[in-house]
Amino acid sequence: MVKEIEKAGFPIVQMCNLIPVAKTVGSNKIVPTISIPYPLGDPSTTKEAQYKLRYHRVGVALDALTADVREQTVFPVKF
Structure with missing residues (x-):
């Protein structure tokens, strides 16, 4: 779904804990949860x-x- 939203011209960030899955489906901006x-x-x-x-x-x-x-890109979360 992320790729379809991006195709429509909307920027999107996927927040998830399964980073390899997000990469496999083609998410461009990923924030770990x-x-x-x-x-x-x-x-x-x-x-x-x-x-x-x-x-x-x-x-x-x-x-x-x-x-x-x-x-x-996986954006680092340092907390």
Whole structure:
């Protein structure tokens, strides 16, 4: 679906934890997430820690959205 959205002229970032799958389907901008059941969170942490983690990951995704890439790029998430 990511490739079809890009073909329509909309920039898109795929946030996922299975990076090899995202590369295989042809996603150009990829932001790693935490896990399958909790892609943007970790229920074993406090609500404050989860908020910071989500805020940071979404920030990386927004930066990726505006980045000009020529090939598949996995944007590093350092938190």
